[in-house]
Amino acid sequence: MDFHGKTALITGSGAIGGLGHATAKVLAAAGANVIITGTDPGRGAQVVDDVRTGATGTARFIGADLADPRAVRRLAEEAGAVDILVNNAGVVPFSATADQDLAAYDAAFAVNVRAPFILVAQLAPKMAAGGGGSIVNVTSTAAGLGMPPMAVYGATKAALESLTRAWAAEFAASGVRVNAVAPGPMATSKVVAVMGPDVGGMGLTTALKRAADPAEVARVIAFVAGDQASYVTGAVVPADGGRTAI
Ligand SMILES: NC(=O)c1ccc[n+]([C@@H]2O[C@H](COP(=O)([O-])OP(=O)(O)OC[C@H]3O[C@@H](n4cnc5c(N)ncnc54)[C@H](OP(=O)(O)O)[C@@H]3O)[C@@H](O)[C@H]2O)c1
Numbered sequence: 521m522d523f524h525g526k527t528a529l530i531t532g533s534g535a536i537g538g539l540g541h542a543t544a545k546v547l548a549a550a551g552a553n554v555i556i557t558g559t560d561p562g563r564g565a566q567v568v569d570d571v572r573t574g575a576t577g578t579a580r581f582i583g584a585d586l587a588d589p590r591a592v593r594r595l596a597e598e599a600g601a602v603d604i605l606v607n608n609a610g611v612v613p614f615s616a617t618a619d620q621d622l623a624a625y626d627a628a629f630a631v632n633v634r635a636p637f638i639l640v641a642q643l644a645p646k647m648a649a650g651g652g653g654s655i656v657n658v659t660s661t662a663a664g665l666g667m668p669p670m671a672v673y674g675a676t677k678a679a680l681e682s683l684t685r686a687w688a689a690e691f692a693a694s695g696v697r698v699n700a701v702a703p704g705p706m707a708t709s710k711v712v713a714v715m716g717p718d719v720g721g722m723g724l725t726t727a728l729k730r731a732a733d734p735a736e737v738a739r740v741i742a743f744v745a746g747d748q749a750s751y752v753t754g755a756v757v758p759a760d761g762g763r764t765a766i
Contacts, residue, residue: 521746523577524551528745529595529602529643531586531635532609532658534558534567537709539658540608541567542738547604548575550742555599556581558609586635587627596642601650604745605643607636607680608658612673625672632676637683640698644691652695654745657684659702661760677702681756688754697753699744704760705731727762 528547533540533556544554548571556571556579558564564581571579584595586609611631613624636657647653662670663677680700687698704726705711705719718724723731740759743749758764 521550521742521748523547523604523742523746526552526603527555527599527601528552528604528606529555529557529599529639530606530608531557531639534560534564534581534583535710536563536566536570537712537734539703539706539708539734539737539741540606541570542734543606543608543741544571544579545575546735546738546742547745548572548577548579550576550746552577552604554579555602557584557595559583559585587630589630589634589638592635592638593642596639599643601646602643603647603650603653605639605647605653605655606658606741606745607639607655608741609635610658610660610676612670614669615672616669617671620672628672628676629679632673633679633683636680640683640687644687644696644698645694647696648691648694653697654749655687655696655698656741656745657681657698657700658741659684659700659756661702661704661758661763663702663756664764684756685754692753697749699749699752699754700756701737701741701744702756702758702760702764703732703737704758704763706734706737707731708734723761725763726760727766730761732759732761
């Protein structure tokens with residue numbers, strides 16, 4: 521994979537050990553100029569430092585709260601011309617339906633669905649004007665499987681998969697590919713801190729009987745984002761250890 525000369529904006533990349541961090545590292549190692557974004561400039565600076573190590577591309581940080589539509593618009597403006605957008609940021613409201621807090625419901629749709637919607641609305645036309653681009657939405661096996669207590673989370677990811685297909689159709693003629701990568705259980709640092717390395721036993725529900733290292737999913741995102749996947753659009757690519765196959 522060669523990303524020299526390409527600029528990639530990866531949301532939810534502002535914390536060490538997350539999938540966004542791993543994706544930024546893979547892309548920058550292959551030459552991309554990556555834009556790290558998150559809510560905390562201090563943590564973002566740590567990611568920028570780490571991504572620069574071993575990179576042939578560059579890395580910089582832009583702060584943004586993706587729950588705030590004005591901040592999302594500002595992020596798109598500050599990012600400038602972008603060739604690759606990875607909508608990776610996500611929040612997971614764990615709750616039984618009867619107990620679901622509605623503010624958390626709204627926040628999940630704001631970050632997981634509305635923010636990607638605003639970013640695509642602003643950046644896809646610019647990609648088209650520049651000759652094309654690639655968008656990867658990070659969804660989840662929870663989009664297609666009933667997984668209590670993650671009903672709201674699954675609904676946000678199903679919405680993002682639906683948008684993936686709609687955007688693929690809408691932007692194909694202008695040279696912009698739009699795909700989703702759907703991870704299964706993944707041992708990212710925050711998840712491990714709360715649920716342990718096997719993601720609360722969910723690793724054992726996969727065919728491979730383990731959770732993913734985030735780098736394993738990041739490489740799939742990078743492949744789908746890059747020119748090697750030039751004939752792939754509108755796809756939801758599982759990176760789930762066979763969870764949805766069995
Ligand atoms: N880990 C899993 O098992 C798993 C499985 C399937 C799918 N996924 C999906 O994979 C993606 C990455 O997951 P992860 O495990 O790496 O999660 P993570 O470590 O919690 O990372 C998610 C990132 O989203 C960002 N974010 C959340 N709310 C935000 C907001 N209001 N504004 C800006 N950024 C915000 C966070 O940024 P800050 O750090 O700055 O708050 C965080 O870095 C998510 O979309 C998740 O749904 C994860």
